[in-house]
Amino acid sequence: MKTENDLISIIxxxxxxxxxxxxxxxxxxxxxxxxxxxxxxxxxxDSSNDNSLKLLYEFQQSDPRVAVIELSRNFxxxxxxTAGLDHSHGDAVIIIDTDLQDPPELIPDFxxxxxxxxxxxxxxxxxxxxxxxxxxxxxxxxxxxxxxVSNTDIPEDTGDFxxxxxxxxxxxxxxxERHRFMKGMFAWIGYPQKAIPYQRQPRHAGQTKxxxxxxxxxxxxxxxxxxxxxxxxxxxxxxxxxxxxFVYGGYIxxxxxxxxxxxxxxxSLMVVILFLGxxxxxxxxxIGEYLGRLFYESKQRPLYLIKSYQPSADSAARAEATRxxxxxxxxxxx
Ligand code: UDP
Ligand code: MG
Numbered sequence: 001m002k003t004e005n006d007l008i009s010i011i012x013x014x015x016x017x018x019x020x021x022x023x024x025x026x027x028x029x030x031x032x033x034x035x036x037x038x039x040x041x042x043x044x045x046d047s048s049n050d051n052s053l054k055l056l057y058e059f060q061q062s063d064p065r066v067a068v069i070e071l072s073r074n075f076x077x078x079x080x081x082t083a084g085l086d087h088s089h090g091d092a093v094i095i096i097d098t099d100l101q102d103p104p105e106l107i108p109d110f111x112x113x114x115x116x117x118x119x120x121x122x123x124x125x126x127x128x129x130x131x132x133x134x135x136x137x138x139x140x141x142x143x144x145x146x147x148x149v150s151n152t153d154i155p156e157d158t159g160d161f162x163x164x165x166x167x168x169x170x171x172x173x174x175x176x177e178r179h180r181f182m183k184g185m186f187a188w189i190g191y192p193q194k195a196i197p198y199q200r201q202p203r204h205a206g207q208t209k210x211x212x213x214x215x216x217x218x219x220x221x222x223x224x225x226x227x228x229x230x231x232x233x234x235x236x237x238x239x240x241x242x243x244x245x246f247v248y249g250g251y252i253x254x255x256x257x258x259x260x261x262x263x264x265x266x267x268s269l270m271v272v273i274l275f276l277g278x279x280x281x282x283x284x285x286x287i288g289e290y291l292g293r294l295f296y297e298s299k300q301r302p303l304y305l306i307k308s309y310q311p312s313a314d315s316a317a318r319a320e321a322t323r324x325x326x327x328x329x330x331x332x333x334x
Contacts, residue, residue, distance in 0.1 A: 007038045008111065009090030013080035014056065015046040017098045020203075021055045024098045029063075031104040035111065040312050042067045042087055043098075044080040047307075057310075064313035072305040078180040079304045081160065085169055089315060094163045099203050102161035109196050110163035119191035122162035124155065125200040135215075142219050146184075150226035154187045155195060162186065176303065178296050181218075181225040188226075224289050231290065234283040241279055245272075 010028065014021065032039050043056045045068065053070065060066040069083055081095060092114050096102045106123055113121040143156040160182055164172065171189040187193075223230065255261050311319075 005038075006091045007040065007089060009084075009088035009093045010039060010041045011044070011081060011084035011088060011093060011095045012041065012098045013044045013046055013077050013084065014048060014052050014098050015074065015077070015080070016048045016050045016052060018048075018051040018055060020099050021052055024100050024104075025055075025059055027100065028096075028104045031107055035108055037111065038314075039065050040067060040088070040090060040315060041065050042069065042084045042312075044069045044071065044084045046071055046077070046080040047074040060310060060312075064317075067312040067315065068308075068310045070307040070309070072307045075304045077160075078182050081182060082180065083304050083306065085164075085172060087309065087311075088169065089318075091166050092163055093166075093169050095160050097159070097161065101201055101203055102159065103198060103201065106161075106196060106198055107163075113194045113196065114163050114165060116194075117192060118194040119165040119168040120162060120186060120189075120193040122155065122158050122186070122193065122195055123198050124195040125157040125159075126197045127199050138215070142222070146222050146226065149223060149229035150184070152184055152187050152226050154183050154222075154226075155193075158183065158195070159200075160186075165191070167191070177225070178299075178301070178303065179221055179225050179293055180303075181222045184222060184226045220289065224293060228290070230286045234286050237279065238283065241276065 010032075012024075012028075017024070028041070041059075041063070043059075043066065045053045045056060047070070053068075056066070056068045060068055067087065069087060071080060071083060075083075084095070085093060092111070094107060094110060096104065096107075102123065110121045110123075140156070143154065146154055147156075164186075168186075168189055168191055171191070172185055175185050175188075
């Protein structure tokens with residue numbers, strides 16, 4: 001592999017990972033040592049309230065490749081990743097979790113496929129060890145659903161662990177939406193993409209930040225960000241109910257005129273009113289989901305705020321070198 005002139009950025013979001021961070025850094029470093037390329041390792045601290053940040057600065061002390069971005073508060077993984085992508089300089093960028101669920105050993109495979117011309121190389125789980133059967137089933141159904149309702153083909157059983165070429169990163173950087181469903185965005189940009197199968201391990205240590213309520217919201221996010229099918233569904237359902245009401249109305253008129261039956265009683269009326277009321281509320285709820293998202297987009301707030309940014313010693317040196325050659329401040333050397 002002839003990559004010695006390439007710079008590759010590793011982007012690692014950190015939120016309260018003090019128990020695994022050391023092991024992660026060791027494992028990553030030993031993997032990178034076997035690869036003939038230059039690296040920068042960008043840690044994004046998503047406002048951890050344990051010792052994680054201190055550890056990150058310790059890594060930075062002894063490793064000129066390490067950069068540390070501190071966000072002003074906890075913004076969530078997707079935004080943390082975005083901050084990392086925005087600050088990356090690499091010809092390729094690799095996104096990896098810091099809990100060792102994404103094995104760094106795959107990185108050489110990523111780079112090989114990138115050299116083969118792929119813009120997005122993603123890891124695809126062949127098993128979900130450590131996940132409950134409930135999570136497995138719901139996850140599988142979610143991917144099937146989103147494939148059907150959106151026009152974007154989001155590959156199943158993939159996380160964010162992947163390599164992106166520079167042009168893929170630039171494409172993602174143009175998508176400044178506030179509601180960031182990254183898996184969908186990675187698929188949306190297109191370009192040649194390649195899957196690499198792997199076995200996902202259970203968390204090395206520490207706690208997952210996910211619970212079922214968060215996963216449910218994540219699923220909603222995915223569907224509403226990538227599809228307007230629920231809105232259309234509400235329309236068709238409304239049409240169906242209206243048609244039913246029309247037929248039933250015809251039947252009542254017929255019944256009254258031909259057989260002279262008195263108006264049937266209270267129960268049927270009650271059922272119809274409650275049913276329609278319920279349907280209308282669901283419809284309004286669906287519209288509300290979209291309207292709420294529109295509301296947040298329309299504010300045009302920045303995606304994140306940075307408390308402190310310590311570039312890697314390497315990138316500072318590179319910036320200095322460019323400045324002395326060109327005599328100007330280069331835009332990528334922040
Ligand atoms: N993470 C983050 N901000 C958050 C939650 C998580 O940066 O608000 C990071 C976390 O440190 C880890 C990655 O995102 O590196 C994945 O988190 P987690 O392991 O909790 O998710 P799971 O693997 O269970 O999907
Ligand atoms: Mg994890």
